[in-house]
Amino acid sequence: MTLSKGDKLGKYTILKEWRRGGYGVIYKAIDNSLNEIVAIKTLRQDVSPQQYKKNLERLEREKDILNRMSGHPNIVKYYEYFQEEKALVMEFLDGNNLSELLEQKGRLKYRFVFDYIYQIGLALKYVHDKDLVHRDVQPKNIMIEKTKVKKRSVLIDFGIVKYQYLVTNEHPSIQNFTHHKQQDGTFNPKLDVYGLAACLYNALTNELPTDSGERVRRHRRGEKDLIPPRRHNPSISQKVNDVILKGMDLELENVPSIEKWLKLLPKPLHWRWQQLIKANQSIVNWLRNFFR
Ligand SMILES: Nc1ncnc2c1ncn2[C@@H]1O[C@H](COP(=O)(O)OP(=O)(O)O)[C@@H](O)[C@H]1O
Ligand SMILES: [Mg+2]
Secondary structure, three states, X not given: OOOXXXXXXXXXXXXXXXXXXXXXXXXXXXXXXOOEEEEEEEEOOOOOHHHHHXXXXXXXXXXXXXXXXXXXXXXXXXEEEEOOOOEEEEEOOXXXXXXXXXXXXXXXXXXXXXXXXXXXXXXXXXXXXXXXXXXXXXXXXXXXXXXXXXXXXXXXXXOOOEEOOOOOOOOOOOOOOOOHHHHHOOOXXXXXXXXXXXXXXXXXXXXXXXXXXXHHHHHHOOOOOOOOXXXXXXXXXXXXXXXXXXXXXXXXXXOOOHHHHHHHOOOOHHHHHHHHHHHOHHHHHHHHHHHO
């Protein structure tokens, strides 16, 4: 369904078309009962009927999954689905996706990037604990909210999520953020660790990591298959360089679980402050009382 400014959908009024993805069109709309901004995702109409059918399956899968996932602060919240109009209503995330942010600012600063990546890691842990694999972790599917204080990063686009017994052959449109094993239909949460590590590579270097098919071909020819991120950006420490490469190992067995990989990452600054305060709670309390 194509929507335009002023169109009504239940209690929502369309404000404008906001963004386009590979298969979805996202509108910014207002919930008239709560006076709150929402996002509405519908399907692109400029595709063949066969493609439309596939995309519809994807949207319906996305609404089912989001409906089950919306308890986590780093996963976009589901509101409702209009069956007839094929429109998915979600929380509106006011900001840019990680890919847009890179286009605007060039490679990003350490302290911001770790925080964004860490939050998405927590979202993925939640997804994996529910026996699901996102399978499309890439910068366009990570939203960074534009708030001034602590920036929330949010995982979106649950269209090709896979669970153990679901057979799906859908793949992301680009392979720079996907492990080559994903092409065989492998079900493994570590596929998402690869995606997130590749996002970290991309955010710290502003270079696309090599396409995973090309990596395999180079590897077979006995060539270096991936330029280490530190070669693109020498300010990346050896430790962070190695953590990224570990997450992007061609052998899935060598890729750690999301929980283990997050432990290897340097903690975002505010986390370290929180730890410090926790560890010194008695001193903090004493100071508070002293200055009261
Ligand atoms: N809830 C949302 N709030 C704000 N912007 C969003 C929201 N969901 C998606 N977007 C924007 O729209 C783009 C496309 O959405 P996405 O769900 O990824 O579509 P597709 O499945 O077609 O890739 C995203 O990259 C993002 O910029
Ligand atoms: Mg997307």
